[in-house]
Amino acid sequence: MTLDCPLPYGEHELIQLGHGAGGRLTAELLDSLVLPALGGQPDGPLEDAALLPGADELVVSTDSFVVSPLSFPGGDIGSLAVHGTVNDLAMRGALPLALTLAVIAEEGLPLAELRAVLDSAGKAAYETGVPFVTGDTKVVGRGAADRLFLNTTGIGRRITGLTPSAAKARPGDAVLLSGPIGLHGTAVLSTREGLGFETDIASDTRPLHRLVQALAPLGGGIHSLRDPTRGGLAAALNEIARDSGVGVRIEERAVPVPAAVAAACDLLGLDPLVVANEGCLVAFVTADTADEALTALRAHPEGAEAVRIGHCAAAPAGRVELRTLIGARRVVDMPLGEQLPRIC
């Protein structure tokens, strides 16, 4: 029996915030509306970046950034726009060659804030070693945008021998995680809502291409890579389980959740597994390369806390299971949409 409901819900015939949250509602929107309209393949693998037709060594990715507030502990919309697109390229085994930047600013935005954000984007691009090669600036009337939206497109070149795909995970693979989860989502939520966690929590936003480069010597042993952004680790693992047709089994005890993130999530009734990240990746690698991959990840600051969190099984295909702290098993479902803090 499927737990997916095939029926449309009449009252939900309008775009809601949940459609952009990276969970089941986002997938439904892509499959039922976006992909058919654009000639894409519903139910195909959802990759972070695409291979350019006719030039398979080149990879392209585009992403829009609409985060509020524009600055948060650990980062801002400018650095996030660079890191997000660089990371999407990296998850297809590519190093970034060039970036574009489109700015949509709301009338009334202080120039000082725009300057700070763009300085940050420029600094992040410099540190990543990738130039902005073109861009665009638009201004819309007050109320037509939420202060500032950024769109970045990135072009990258695949590292020789690395061909990761969301559809290539195989039974027996080890599941690795490069660092702690939940920092970005809780940092942004805390700042936006004034919840007061910000002294303990900073976003993990950072580029991950060096980690992917470190994995390059393992070549074909690297099956799938994904940075668990919107929808968190739960969505990333579910997407790979679905696209690869494998079962994924993880150990709750092995998943690193910083104490401050855990406390914030406990207070708000949120699950750290579905909170957004911007600076860690999951890697599905062959069992015999797992130790070497962990060593390679740990050699870099952004992967210093890399751990093995589980493995792949042949069945049940498409399902993510978690062995709980006390030894029982439960399913980790695809998150639905927007995370809603609980009442008490």
Add this chain to the structure above:
Amino acid sequence: MKYLDEYRDPALARQLLAELRRTATHPWRIMEVCGGQTHTLVRQGIDELLPAGIRMIHGPGCPVCVTPLETLDRAMAIAERPGVILTSFGDMLRVPGSTTDLLALRARGADVRVIYSPMDAVRTAEENPGREVVFLAVGFETTAPANAMTVLHADRLGLTNFSLLVSHVLVPPAMTALLDDPECEVEAFLAAGHVCAVMGWTEYEPIAARYQVPVVVTGFEPLDLLEGILMAVTQLEEGRHDVENQYARAVHRTGNSEAQDVLGLVFRSTDRAWRGIGTLPASGLELAPEYASFDASRRFDVSGPHSTEDPECIAGDILTGARLPTDCVAYGARCTPRTPLGAPMVSSEGTCAAFHAAGRTRSAPA
């Protein structure tokens, strides 16, 4: 996950489970009243590790689930009024009313805002003097004191654009209503630790004595629940029916007197309809006459909506522990978190949502 390790230690869990197996010589049925406890039980798989004869019955303690359909419909009718800002906690926004939910209304243009603290609702009223700010105030004794504080604060500030749509409910009347049902199978209760942190446990003592049921005040971590279950089973095996406190690190017998004073000042008890269960005498809170000017149901004439439940939804049986979500023909098919027919599939504390999130499947084909 490396947090709260003291209360999530697998070795200690195995010890408690072993002790439970040694202690339980009969099958027993224990109700955890609180939805938060249901989620820990299901998410950690505790109920599947218990000795075969020990059955957990999931109780009515999800505040979102038991909020009457009429209240939700009224909140939505108010939210649709021009000039209104409707505020509530996040998990109220997806609960289906008769025809729609607050998230859908927000997408259609209504100003519906999620708050993280009740005082945020008052702040919203201060910042929007030209708008009517309504706070949908639901929940058990846990949330009621903080919600009561909003009234005192708004009164001090002299705000005339702030009101509450109150639908608070109380735990003890629900427990006695369940026990009065001749078909009730509950033999012991795990009382909700957070509620008892406010109210203490003196009000459970007459219930334990009258109905001869053990009541164990219990926390929310896996080891809290295992220990609470062990304490309840020990009492049942020994033929005792006391009120015991597993959650000593947070709960005292008389509770939090300051919170109780605020409750007594702002609210008074009233008969209250519980979604799926019906009206229970003296089971809710309403604003005291001195604060009637903050009552949104008086301020807005929205008595018109005709509320109807989906006939397929068995939320009432779920909330009273009479049936499991997996007994429902709609569960996982027509009723999912994406398309909920009833509130237990919506709230993060709802039994149906807990089962669905944990991947529990229906026991028999519909």
